[in-house]
Amino acid sequence: MARMAGRRLLFAGPVLLAVTFGVFAIAALSPFDPVKAYAGTAGLTASQAELDQLRANLGVDRALVPRWWDWLTSALTGDLGTSSVMRRPVAEVIGERLGWSVLLAVCAFAVAVLAGTALGVLAARRRGGPLDRCATSLAYTLEAAPAFWLALLAIWLFSIRLGVLPSGGLTDAASEVVTAGQVATHLVLPALVLGISQLPWFYLYVRQGVADALDEDPVRGARARGLAERKVLLGHALRSGMLPMLTLIGSRVPELITGALLVETVFSWPGIAAATVEAATSVDFSLLAALTVLATAAVLAGNLLSDLLYGLADPRVGFDG
Amino acid sequence: MTARTARGAAAATVAAVLITGVAACSQPAGSGGSGAADSAVVGIATEPETLSPLLGYGKDGNSKIFDGLLAHDAGMKLKPALAQALPEVSADGRTYTYRLRPGVKFSDGAPFSAKDVVFTYRTILDPTTNNASRTELDAVENVEAKGEDTVVFTLKYPYAPFAERTVLPIAPEHIAGKQDVNSGEFTTKPVGTGPYVLTGWSKGEKLNFRANPGYWGGEAAVKKFTMAVIKDDDVRATRLRAGELDAAILPPNFAKALSDQHSAKDKARRTYAAKTFDYRNVTLPTHNEVTGDPAVRQALDIAVDRTAMVEGLLEGAGKPAYGPVPTDSPWFTPGTERAHDLERAKRILDDAGWKPGGDGIRVKDGVRAAFPLWYTSGDKIRQDHALAFASDARKAGIEVRTEAGTWEVIEPRMKTEAVLAGGGSPADPDFDQYLLLKSSLGGDGFNNMAWYDNQAVDRALDEGRQSGDATARKAAYDTVQRELVKNPGYVFLTHIDHLYVVNDKWDGLTTQVEPHDHGLGSGPWWNVESWKPKQK
Numbered sequence: 095m096a097r098m099a100g101r102r103l104l105f106a107g108p109v110l111l112a113v114t115f116g117v118f119a120i121a122a123l124s125p126f127d128p129v130k131a132y133a134g135t136a137g138l139t140a141s142q143a144e145l146d147q148l149r150a151n152l153g154v155d156r157a158l159v160p161r162w163w164d165w166l167t168s169a170l171t172g173d174l175g176t177s178s179v180m181r182r183p184v185a186e187v188i189g190e191r192l193g194w195s196v197l198l199a200v201c202a203f204a205v206a207v208l209a210g211t212a213l214g215v216l217a218a219r220r221r222g223g224p225l226d227r228c229a230t231s232l233a234y235t236l237e238a239a240p241a242f243w244l245a246l247l248a249i250w251l252f253s254i255r256l257g258v259l260p261s262g263g264l265t266d267a268a269s270e271v272v273t274a275g276q277v278a279t280h281l282v283l284p285a286l287v288l289g290i291s292q293l294p295w296f297y298l299y300v301r302q303g304v305a306d307a308l309d310e311d312p313v314r315g316a317r318a319r320g321l322a323e324r325k326v327l328l329g330h331a332l333r334s335g336m337l338p339m340l341t342l343i344g345s346r347v348p349e350l351i352t353g354a355l356l357v358e359t360v361f362s363w364p365g366i367a368a369a370t371v372e373a374a375t376s377v378d379f380s381l382l383a384a385l386t387v388l389a390t391a392a393v394l395a396g397n398l399l400s401d402l403l404y405g406l407a408d409p410r411v412g413f414d415g
Numbered sequence: 416m417t418a419r420t421a422r423g424a425a426a427a428t429v430a431a432v433l434i435t436g437v438a439a440c441s442q443p444a445g446s447g448g449s450g451a452a453d454s455a456v457v458g459i460a461t462e463p464e465t466l467s468p469l470l471g472y473g474k475d476g477n478s479k480i481f482d483g484l485l486a487h488d489a490g491m492k493l494k495p496a497l498a499q500a501l502p503e504v505s506a507d508g509r510t511y512t513y514r515l516r517p518g519v520k521f522s523d524g525a526p527f528s529a530k531d532v533v534f535t536y537r538t539i540l541d542p543t544t545n546n547a548s549r550t551e552l553d554a555v556e557n558v559e560a561k562g563e564d565t566v567v568f569t570l571k572y573p574y575a576p577f578a579e580r581t582v583l584p585i586a587p588e589h590i591a592g593k594q595d596v597n598s599g600e601f602t603t604k605p606v607g608t609g610p611y612v613l614t615g616w617s618k619g620e621k622l623n624f625r626a627n628p629g630y631w632g633g634e635a636a637v638k639k640f641t642m643a644v645i646k647d648d649d650v651r652a653t654r655l656r657a658g659e660l661d662a663a664i665l666p667p668n669f670a671k672a673l674s675d676q677h678s679a680k681d682k683a684r685r686t687y688a689a690k691t692f693d694y695r696n697v698t699l700p701t702h703n704e705v706t707g708d709p710a711v712r713q714a715l716d717i718a719v720d721r722t723a724m725v726e727g728l729l730e731g732a733g734k735p736a737y738g739p740v741p742t743d744s745p746w747f748t749p750g751t752e753r754a755h756d757l758e759r760a761k762r763i764l765d766d767a768g769w770k771p772g773g774d775g776i777r778v779k780d781g782v783r784a785a786f787p788l789w790y791t792s793g794d795k796i797r798q799d800h801a802l803a804f805a806s807d808a809r810k811a812g813i814e815v816r817t818e819a820g821t822w823e824v825i826e827p828r829m830k831t832e833a834v835l836a837g838g839g840s841p842a843d844p845d846f847d848q849y850l851l852l853k854s855s856l857g858g859d860g861f862n863n864m865a866w867y868d869n870q871a872v873d874r875a876l877d878e879g880r881q882s883g884d885a886t887a888r889k890a891a892y893d894t895v896q897r898e899l900v901k902n903p904g905y906v907f908l909t910h911i912d913h914l915y916v917v918n919d920k921w922d923g924l925t926t927q928v929e930p931h932d933h934g935l936g937s938g939p940w941w942n943v944e945s946w947k948p949k950q951k
Binding site (some may be wrong): 109130132133136138139140151152191246253254262263270320360362364 | 454456464465467470471474542543544545547548549550551597598602603614615617618619620621623625639641643644645646647649650655656657658659660821822823824838839847850857859860861862919931932
């Protein structure tokens, strides 16, 4: 197990390196002009001389490889550079926003995994029952529903019709301090929407896995031996039914990141996802490279996590496989 | 009900509770932060990249955190701010002298003086400062302090509208001078002399301000002022309706929907339509063999139905545009309005030799009267204008193919292909007309996108820029507008009103005439420092 983790970590280094180079290469090829992005609307009235001066100041006309190398060497010494779109050091931009995104993602993930598993087990137990039919058709609908649309629906219901939850921001708009209570109430809707948009995958996998397991010989044997229904369901069926879901947990990580993007935008959540889009369309090399490294690391860690969980849950799976 | 379905129903209930329970256990959010009369929360669509005037923030005046030497009143007339009075201008129009208001302090307590003014202008003029609007100060040759309270600008050439440029905010040298001007802390934690002090900026979410107790103009009645950054129009309208915002900028259809609803809560809202210089036009590139023909230009100019565009696309919130100057501006030349006249447009084309071909599209010397028209993708108002223009042109026998793209795609084609463009600057006619029409600026960045080339206009633009005499300037800009009737370089379509929906809680709300850009200071809150809570 430690060997697998170690090998994956060794492998992660070159992958990350290649990804950062890829980011610089793709950004260099992209049709977006960092100078125009930097100048914003002022660029639409600026003279060519002015734009050329900006280009020189920003250093964006340099060749791809030296620029990437400079970024890499200073990143390794802890200096992530300055974000041209945020006009601030990259480390500060990320430090300020990452926590809020992680909080949102973790809560959403908890909602999706817990509710998805619970519903899946209940539905698998009575396949074709009213709960199963309702939940499954709902799950297919949700799979197709964009998170953006869900978010607007949630705002309409909880903020406008019922008036029980705030519809956006990290705290009340007029508030100048960030308190735990305010963040908690403002977190509910975005986390719920993001969680529910992920829920169908977990629900459907668990339902299928548990249903299959219930039909398998060991479970039928356990039932025949007169084991309590609870024990059969949770001890045997859930355990083997969970296996496919464990892989799912890791593989949903990228989806969670892209889902967060839309949800953060709708709810004015000051997370990192919104900054990523801005960095990309503004060809903000320093910020984009740092964010891509983070996202890649999250995906690699997600895969590692699901493999580890899988190995723990099913002793037949070798860690060196 | 069998035991089995009962258990199923119970399970479904449990599951439903599980999902909604998370929502239920939080306390009600109440009315957000917009209850108190001394606080205001407004929803804005765009967020500035920086709050440093050295990088271009607030350059057109009216920043809440800073003051310029001069400022605009509601009618866009210049009035003194950090200067005691309007500047003394030398007879040759090349020296501007400002005497500064005594006793002004920055919000950190340090006194404001002439050296801060000199520092601000010199830093902006420094080529290593990443300020994309530096060209606007091109006329400045030198700026220097004469003692503590006098600043003298020397210009390279007489530049009549120069005083309009001195509304740009003044930064404190003792703070901004000690850090990297392009990325230092000052770019996000500004300190100024203005009516409000920034207390927090959560990027992508909101900016919080507090009234500056030491403001030289007196402390504002609205003590807490918040700008919530909400990019999506739907969400902004929703949060206004949910009571979390006191005011917001909205597109015409949303503003109409909100004011059409007459629930008890919605009655206390008012819609403010700010008049603007914000135009939409179609460039007619001189280097295209169709749009370069004066007959085609003239025909298109009268073939478009501007009134229909205002009613249909803008829900009436706008005006037909015949040039960069809106019809209700004192700079407008009466008599240059053009009525929609399809028959005359056809006659002009017939007379010029553009004869209808087999498919109804006109042809002259083997050239089809067709050209592409680009608009920026995702901009609904531009798209609507482009489609309406194409449909009007088709009726006159000219085929306009509309295409969407980003500026990166459009820019290399601007020399020969038409673009649905926008712009507008109310402070002085020189500001956008010189850049839009001067022949020597053809193809210089985004200036003179149509490569317009008209010597009479060039002479008038120079006259308007250099003459210190108001009557001569008016005559010069009259010439420009009359020339645009004879030889349009652009088809101006509409001037667009900016709409704001505001809770009816304060007295003293007005709007300024607004430019194309939505600065933070645009909207009814341009003078939030003089709002007073309504007497109940």
